[in-house]
Amino acid sequence: MNRGKNLQKLREETFDICVIGAGATGAGVALDAALRGFRVALIEKEDFASETSSKSTKLIHGGVRYLEQAFKNLDFGQLKQVRHGLAERHFVLSNAPHLARPLGIITPVFSWFEGLYFSIGLVMYGWFAKNDTLPKARWLSKKETLDRIKNMSSRIHSGVLYYDGQLDDARYCLALVQSADKAGAAVANYTEVLGFEKEASGQLTAVKVRERNSGDVFSIKSRLFINCTGVFSDKIRLMANPQEVPRIRPSKGVHIILKKEYLNGSEAILIPKTKDGRVVFVIPFEGIVMVGTTDTPDNRTDAEPVLESAEVDYLLETISPFLNKVPAKSEVQAGFGGLRPLLAANRKDTKSLLRDHEIEHDHASNLLSVLGGKWTTFRLMAQDAVDEACRILETERTCKTPDHKLHGADKAGDGQSELEELTTKSGISEESVIHLKSKYGDQAGAVLALCEDNTGLAALIHKDYPYIKAEALYAARYEMAVTLRDFFARRIRFELTDWQATIDSVETVALIMAGELLWDESFTKNQIEDYRKQLGNFISEAS
Ligand SMILES: Cc1cc2nc3c(=O)[nH]c(=O)nc-3n(C[C@H](O)[C@H](O)[C@H](O)COP(=O)(O)OP(=O)(O)OC[C@H]3O[C@@H](n4cnc5c(N)ncnc54)[C@H](O)[C@@H]3O)c2cc1C
The missing domain is CATH 3.50.50.60 (FAD/NAD(P)-binding domain)
Known part of the structure; x- marks a missing residue:
């Protein structure tokens, strides 16, 4: 671009x-x-x-909760919503498979009756999904549930597994x-x-x-x-x-980020009922764990909806009964808030x-x-x-998006052999190559090609994460990244993952972007200071 x-x-x-x-x-x-x-x-x-x-729960779903409400309230509007969502889930997954994938989600249950209730509901949810190949829902034994999610509380009776989609929004x-x-x-x-x-x-x-x-x-x-x-x-x-x-009646929702040991599994947990009648997810994403969300009417569209300390407390309190090892507040390493663009209706509660x-x-x-x-x-x-x-505009033109492959998914490529070739050529770790393939799809080679002229660009941005320096150059040159935050929060998802590690990496990236975007010394210095200050504010608001 x-x-x-x-x-x-x-x-x-x-x-x-x-x-x-x-x-x-x-x-x-x-x-x-x-x-x-x-x-x-x-x-x-x-x-x-x-x-x-960029601030969603990152699920591609028909909405299990809407299905439950549709049956409880005999509300066919909600049923239609579920069907639309499930039909669209198929298109989202198939048109950019490098950015969206099926995600297994386990609902922990505490009695035989609860297991039966959720199994029936989640099997029905699968029936509404026509034309897709996601595995069907099934009831897992206690042992199988704990084998799949090792940090799940051993107080559970069993678990019900179903599938939805997950994307890098x-x-x-x-x-x-x-x-x-x-x-x-x-x-x-x-x-x-x-x-x-x-x-x-x-x-x-x-x-x-x-x-x-x-x-x-x-x-x-x-x-x-x-x-x-x-x-x-x-x-x-x-x-x-x-x-x-x-x-529009905006409603705020927040997420907190924890280390992966607080899930210890590749599937997510769905907590089906919180004390205020919501559902909360504990989801693996980018090598960390994302927990959310909340639902609070909030009209402050002029300010960024940041994660607040009381919201952190609420989410930690909600997930704790479902976990074996419970995180402390000081272990929350990042988080984010967003505003849902809900349409006004006559009812007062935004959840409904x-x-x-x-x-x-x-x-x-x-x-x-x-x-x-x-x-x-x-x-x-x-x-x-x-x-x-x-x-x-008085014209007839047919929609072409149902099977239009998106940028990064429109060139046929041989996954494994290409991956091996790229790894050998660049000398970067397999973890970084997997990261590049999952974010840039068939453009991963173009990112790595930048390292051929400058081998220093193959180095990691931060020792604990797979992001490489070439991505900063690629983002500024080809992906219209204009600020440091464009890169850290959206071209890669580092800001969502770890605030302190992002603060530690700002200068490294600033020097690369400055070279490409011709920032002078004082502009670069201001960008670094402003972004670090913003990240510092996020940390203090959430503490
Ligand atoms: C906490 C949370 C969790 C969610 N989870 C999910 C989920 O798991 N799955 C799901 O399907 N959906 C989810 N959603 C809903 C989903 O994220 C939103 O419905 C969707 O992102 C809205 O997209 P949008 O393009 O309409 O709005 P936005 O993403 O807000 O885009 C609107 C854009 O307009 C721009 N703009 C505004 N004013 C101007 C102007 N004057 N000039 C130029 N540009 C302007 C803004 O800068 C903005 O980028 C979630 C939402 C929230 C808040």
Whole structure:
């Protein structure tokens, strides 16, 4: 991706569709529209996936909890949700298998009756998943459960195993953006919408943006604008038409990160009922353990939703009865918070709102907004939005995303022999090669190729983690990483994994990015200081 060239296109061309916001929804819409042959612009105020789409639980699921509620309340809307989610799970897994994989999840049970109840429910969950090859749910003995998850409490009666999908959310979003760019979309991060230009009738003609690196303000002309800004959707809706009524009711969810010994297994635990009626997952991810999430109404969209000390206490208290060895608060090594873009309904409790999506067309301004939804259903949301765009633009074009392989998964490659060749050539550890393959797919060789000119780039960024220095150069040169945080939080997932180790690695990476992005000495120093300070604040908020 070439940011400079794309910015020039954004200034000069007139587009069919301008997509605002590059999280899962906007990146999915831009790809769908570009594949249908539209001239597409995709603009993002921060980095790709920098808001909710990098802060999810990273599960690709129909929602076991929604299935239970659908039967308990005879709610066919929720049943439809589950079916949509499970159908989409198949597409998410098959279109970028390097970034998404099946995940076994075990529900610990404490009696024979509970085991039967969850087995029936989870087997039914599998029935709703047509066309996929994920293994079916089954009831495990106590011994088999404890063999699979060694840190599970031995007080359990048995466990029920079922499968869902798991993805690297930020990199999946990046792969969507890269694929949209490849399909011809003009894509730019750090390009913020400030307002719209309108005809006397109120119809939108252009969007006024600020490119945040230079501060330049310019207009992008388009026939249609699609608002995909998640929890910020109401701001854009009101910019387009001040008569609009706010629809989004953000809800905060947090995760904490622990060392892998607190799970000690390759499958996840589902805690089916917390004291406030939620489910909490304990999940293996990136060689660590992720625990979450919470659900608290929170309207503070102007500030980053950071992990707070009381939230750490709540999650530790929730998981402790299910574990053999219990973590102390001081062992929480990182964490993150995000805001769900829930759609307003008449009920008060955000837990009971559907994670459904809606495509809203405001006739007065001609703004199309994609509201609500979840990561799992981003492709379906995009398809619905672009179908509606076709209707507005009076053209018929078929959706091509169901079997479109994403960037990194679109070249056929022989896994094992390629892996061996790369390992020998670069001299890096097998763990690092496996990491590269699982993040860059068929582009792993391109990352390693950077080490041929400069062997120092094959070195680890931090001795305890598989990330190599070449990734920082690759991110700045080819993946539009503009800041240190773009790299640490989203191109690799180091910030999510270990705050202190990230602080220790900031300078190493800054020197590589500075060389590529031509940062001068004082700018580099400020970037290092600001990012370290931000990480320090995360640590003190969570303590
Ligand atoms: C704690 C938590 C756990 C979750 N777990 C799961 C899960 O396991 N599975 C699942 O399927 N879903 C999950 N979700 C839901 C899922 O993450 C979201 O539904 C999804 O990421 C929303 O994507 P989005 O693109 O709509 O919003 P966002 O990712 O927030 O993207 C909107 C983008 O618009 C940009 N933007 C805003 N204003 C402007 C502007 N003025 N100009 C330009 N750009 C702008 C923002 O910077 C942002 O990047 C979870 C959510 C949370 C909070």
